[in-house]
Amino acid sequence: MGTKMNVESIYYLIPSCQSNEMADRCWITFLVVLFCLVRAFDASAGDADPLYRTCFGQCKSTGCAGETCFPHCKTPSNGSSSDDNLYLKEPLYLWLKHANCLSDCQYHCMLQREKERATHGFGPVKYHGKWPFKRVFGLQEPVSVAFSALNLAMHLHGWLSFFTLIYYKLRSKAEETTCYNYTTLWHIYAFLSINSWLWSAVFHSRDMDLTEKLDYSSAVALLGFSLILSVLRSFSVKNEATRVLVAAPLLAFTVTHILYLNNYQMDYGWNMKVCVVIAVSQLLIWAIWAGISRHPFRWKLWTVVFGGGFSMLLEIYDFPPYQGLVDAHALWHATTIPLTYIWWSFIKDDAKFGTSNLSKKVK
Numbered sequence: 001m002g003t004k005m006n007v008e009s010i011y012y013l014i015p016s017c018q019s020n021e022m023a024d025r026c027w028i029t030f031l032v033v034l035f036c037l038v039r040a041f042d043a044s045a046g047d048a049d050p051l052y053r054t055c056f057g058q059c060k061s062t063g064c065a066g067e068t069c070f071p072h073c074k075t076p077s078n079g080s081s082s083d084d085n086l087y088l089k090e091p092l093y094l095w096l097k098h099a100n101c102l103s104d105c106q107y108h109c110m111l112q113r114e115k116e117r118a119t120h121g122f123g124p125v126k127y128h129g130k131w132p133f134k135r136v137f138g139l140q141e142p143v144s145v146a147f148s149a150l151n152l153a154m155h156l157h158g159w160l161s162f163f164t165l166i167y168y169k170l171r172s173k174a175e176e177t178t179c180y181n182y183t184t185l186w187h188i189y190a191f192l193s194i195n196s197w198l199w200s201a202v203f204h205s206r207d208m209d210l211t212e213k214l215d216y217s218s219a220v221a222l223l224g225f226s227l228i229l230s231v232l233r234s235f236s237v238k239n240e241a242t243r244v245l246v247a248a249p250l251l252a253f254t255v256t257h258i259l260y261l262n263n264y265q266m267d268y269g270w271n272m273k274v275c276v277v278i279a280v281s282q283l284l285i286w287a288i289w290a291g292i293s294r295h296p297f298r299w300k301l302w303t304v305v306f307g308g309g310f311s312m313l314l315e316i317y318d319f320p321p322y323q324g325l326v327d328a329h330a331l332w333h334a335t336t337i338p339l340t341y342i343w344w345s346f347i348k349d350d351a352k353f354g355t356s357n358l359s360k361k362v363k
């Protein structure tokens, strides 16, 4: 999932974070600082560098970055240098060729600049909002791709075991058509999660206008639906009409936000604010509900909530990739793998708990 943000040295601003007794105040300060500092970056230090720009400009017209040449860059570009929404105007193969050419030029010019910078003792800088990564098997960010795939696998495994539990194990025990009340909601959640991690893997394989929009839209859809789910589950909303009433405004906002990103402006700063507000809201809803409801499996919920909150720090402490491969964002994707396992384990426990409550009431 792509979340581009640039919050520098947040810890320097919150020195009191080192003491335990200040933890509460620290969290509030942290959230306030987060909302204030989250901002988009259209141009990064790397692509503002004139030497990089010259290399990229030459490569687009000649198809060669230094001594490396790309045969697929030889098509005349009709003087158009912008690849924005080009896939809507040109046949798919031409668009792919053009996008591939731009991507290869960016990559090889970046490699050259980074090599030169390293010889002068300078550290890596970002290019087009991303750290310089080494490609492996043509994959732009191979480690993030691998972790996205593992997250996808984890959701698939969790969903399949939930499916088996609901339709085989719980149904035969209860001997009733009445079942866990939130089954359909968790099925939709599973579908949106799998869809989101699929596009995350694609986006990290190759960052293009289209793959970026698909990734961001899927992530927003998942986040929006998760918030609806957290409200419906924590307030035990079982009545269909009430569910529609609760879901409608949140759904309307989510859809409008996706349409805004795709058709009006891909505003990274605004999107990050929306995502952080939705994510923090649902983490708080789950955490508070677990405590109030005395849910028997609340420790799993709290593990996911605190683990999720902690892993968000990795996204904020945005360090450059180690060996050109593992950066903070990749590690963030790694932390969600075990959390996903615990999360689905909680969902299954909740289904068992909900069904046992129902059968007690029936008796």
Ligand SMILES: [Zn+2]
Pocket (backbone or CB within 6 Å): 001, 002, 003, 144, 200, 204, 329, 333
């Ligand atoms: Zn990602």
